[in-house]
Amino acid sequence: MSTWIAGCIVLMVKMALVLGVLLFLAAYLVWAERKLLGRLQVRLGPNRAGKFGLLQPIADAVKMLCKEDIVPDAADRMIFLLAPAVVAITALMMFAVVPFGPPIILWGREIPLVISDINVAILYVFALSSLGVYGVALGGWASNSKYALLGGIRGAAQMISYELALGLSLIPIVMLSRSFSLVDIVNAQSGYPFILVQPVSFAIFFISAMAESKRIPFDLPEAENELGAGYHTEYSGMRFGLFFIGEYVHMQVLGALVAVFFLGGWRGPFLPPPVWLVLKIIFVALVMIWIRGTLPRLRYDQLMEFGWKILIPASLVNIVITGAVILI
Template identity: 60%
Template sequence: MTWDTVDIALMLGKIVFVFAVILTYAAYLVLAERRILGFLQDRIGPNRVGPWGLLQPLADVIKMLTKEDMIPSAADRLLFSLAPAMAALPAILTFAIIPLGAPVEIFGHKVTMQVADLNVGVLYFMALSSVAVYGVALGGWASNSKYALLGSIRGLSQLISYELSMGLSLVPVVMLAKSLSLADIVNAQADMPFIVYQPLAFAIFLVSILAECRRIPFDLPEAEGELVAGFHTEYSGMRFGLFFVGEYINIISLGSLASLFFLGGWRGPLLPPILWFFIKVGLFSFLFIWVRGTLPRLRYDQLMHLGWKFLTPLALLNILVTGWWLALR
């Protein structure tokens, strides 16, 4: 084989591996959430399908695929069909730049454990985060339903608001690493993870990604007590399943980025690098579930107040302090 053929084969292998890992992780994250919430609420949770309920994700997939797929007669059929893909694809594409571990040697070739090491990886992530807004907006608009439209308007303003604080919280990380590449950011934490230098940026980023995932206490776009199911009220079958899959893949991708930006990514003692990476992502996934089972939903004015009047000014102040500290070093 020529070197070009090896490069193509390795690239395709990495794409298939990442795709298989994130879909499997997302499926079992749903099961883990249902079991953990059952424990928190003093009930059992799903345990009937397969040993210890481990085949429940397969049963859920079969259920989604066999449910009737309905489109409201007054809906915009094109946008209605496009919205679920717009919700799921940005979360999946984010994994193209996420390094799962340190470079390894395969066939005498040094292979990075990521599909593409972009030198503007942080900007790529922020761009995809912005595109994800359209899935929520189009889903509510195309449904031609008042409840769905209200949910999409809430989601649109919420996601735009918290993208600002999320992006600003990453500026000090980029200033410390002197690079927008995720691999370079991880390598810059060889001596000390950035959470030690930037605890405030970490706290702002953590709250912002909770809001970006539209999870309790920030689930205003869905708010089943007020809006039936929010922006995806009119969806059924696998189209609803795509919204669901997109949400859980988003949890994994944002947890991965939090570990890369602040906890040193794959770095850690004794254990293999890729195992350290998934341990850290697993801890963030558990935190998302724990918060959902613990906190009540915020009011909409509280949500906006927290983002615009608290997190964004704090993030701007943190950038100024970080720049002053770096200038004095």
């Protein structure tokens, strides 16, 4: 019984630490994005709340909590209220299988630095990613607004299309590591990171990950000049905040997956392993922000053609070549 209680305590501590770090990074990624985009566009960005605007995320959180939560009269109330939670919770749950360090010895027990090391972790990630589509689609449909509905339909089509390329891009990684476990994939990169031998997989995965997270130039579900705000047009208060948090947590999850699959995960010299993983997540997120401030938005037909006619064929060809090289 004491072993069972100790295991539960360790699990709860790991979950609390991961959740706290994720929410803290999500808040300050918003600040970093606004400051970096301000510099790219020759303006200041947030600079009033605290020195350098560092208290702006706290001010925004207070504002969201104090705003009135409005539900349109013609909306499907139950689905309208639940949709933002689906987006945020699925994004948070994906981090349960991400390893943030090698096992450590504490009080004579080996404690793995991952919430749950399951042998089908990649399938778990894709399952939750697929569920995230429901939050976007149902949020747009339940609002009973044509602009929100168009955003929800676009979001569902885009996420389903690019999820296929995302999954195909990881098959060479599974072939090289011979495992679906993220822990095993990181251990397989002890000699070199997989980005050195699979640059095509990396490029396809990174582009598809940006499309999955609905970031510019793939933000057609939220296109302001066409749809107002897309699938979350009718949301206000903290329910809009949940969509917002879900987007930035999703950025971190995708940054963690890029690090795990292609950058060696938590591996690196001099610094503790969890610090290396966090630095790689921040680096990937900053590259996404940089791309947002650089590239224009695609047209919707260009977006879909790029996914179906370029990324998916390229990923299939890469799978064949990788298999041939491994056999040879």
